[in-house]
Amino acid sequence: MELKSVDLGYASGEPVLRGVTVTARPGEVLAVTGTSGAGKTTLLNAMAGLLPPRSGTVTVDGSPLGGRDAAVGRGVVLIPQENGLAAILTAAENVSVAVIATGGSPADARRRTADALAAVGLAGQANQLIEELSGGQQQRAAIARGLALQGVVVLADEVTSELDAANRQKVLELLRAEADRGATVVLATHDPEAAASCDRELHLADGVAGWARP
Numbered sequence: 001m002e003l004k005s006v007d008l009g010y011a012s013g014e015p016v017l018r019g020v021t022v023t024a025r026p027g028e029v030l031a032v033t034g035t036s037g038a039g040k041t042t043l044l045n046a047m048a049g050l051l052p053p054r055s056g057t058v059t060v061d062g063s064p065l066g067g068r069d070a071a072v073g074r075g076v077v078l079i080p081q082e083n084g085l086a087a088i089l090t091a092a093e094n095v096s097v098a099v100i101a102t103g104g105s106p107a108d109a110r111r112r113t114a115d116a117l118a119a120v121g122l123a124g125q126a127n128q129l130i131e132e133l134s135g136g137q138q139q140r141a142a143i144a145r146g147l148a149l150q151g152v153v154v155l156a157d158e159v160t161s162e163l164d165a166a167n168r169q170k171v172l173e174l175l176r177a178e179a180d181r182g183a184t185v186v187l188a189t190h191d192p193e194a195a196a197s198c199d200r201e202l203h204l205a206d207g208v209a210g211w212a213r214p
């Protein structure tokens with residue numbers, strides 16, 4: 001995924017980010033860091049096709065990303081900061097519905113759901129409603145849904161913020177495994193240890209992006 005001279009903002013407000021140029025590559029985990037409000041979610045939303053750039057280009061494999069539907073069709077998976085889970089469905093239903101919505105068969109969905117929930121340590125909570133899970137368990141359910149989609153690009157927005165040290169480590173390992181199978185992984189985080197586990201670090205400050213670790 002390549003961003004060239006991208007300007008991002010909301011409605012007619014001041015730009016949030018200006019002139020962002022970055023390539024996220026298959027097989028690597030790219031950290032996007034910055035203080036609260038620096039624009040991490042804004043950048044990931046642009047990479048997800050949710051926020052069209054005011055200027056500049058976002059491309060995947062050389063062709064324009066398009067809107068969110070097109071991005072989903074090209075395998076761009078977003079694990080959003082607020083989880084985006086349906087509270088009145090179970091953890092397993094949340095994952096399965098997403099797999100089926102992106103073309104998986106019911107059998108496929110069952111297998112991938114079981115595997116993904118087990119990977120994040122939620123096998124025992126598969127049939128519990130999301131609203132009955134703790135904040136950290138909900139965050140892991142959202143990660144399981146993202147993993148089950150087997151994305152070409154995996155955008156993870158602050159996915160370790162509610163996790164204890166052991167679960168955070170596990171999730172960072174799972175993101176690494178996504179990169180190892182060939183995915184392009186981008187992790188937005190304000191956790192320096194999580195950022196240190198990534199291959200490169202793009203730091204956002206004062207509306208611009210610069211390399212903390214190229």
Ligand SMILES: Nc1ncnc2c1ncn2[C@@H]1O[C@H](COP(=O)(O)OP(=O)(O)OP(=O)(O)O)[C@@H](O)[C@H]1O
Pocket residue numbers: 010013016034035036037038039040041042043081190
């Ligand atoms: N929907 C929106 N409409 C208008 N402004 C927005 C919107 N979403 C975010 N912003 C603004 O864009 C700027 C960057 O916000 P963003 O959520 O991208 O930051 P962040 O780095 O992800 O922060 P955090 O670490 O707190 O999640 C902030 O000034 C915020 O107020």
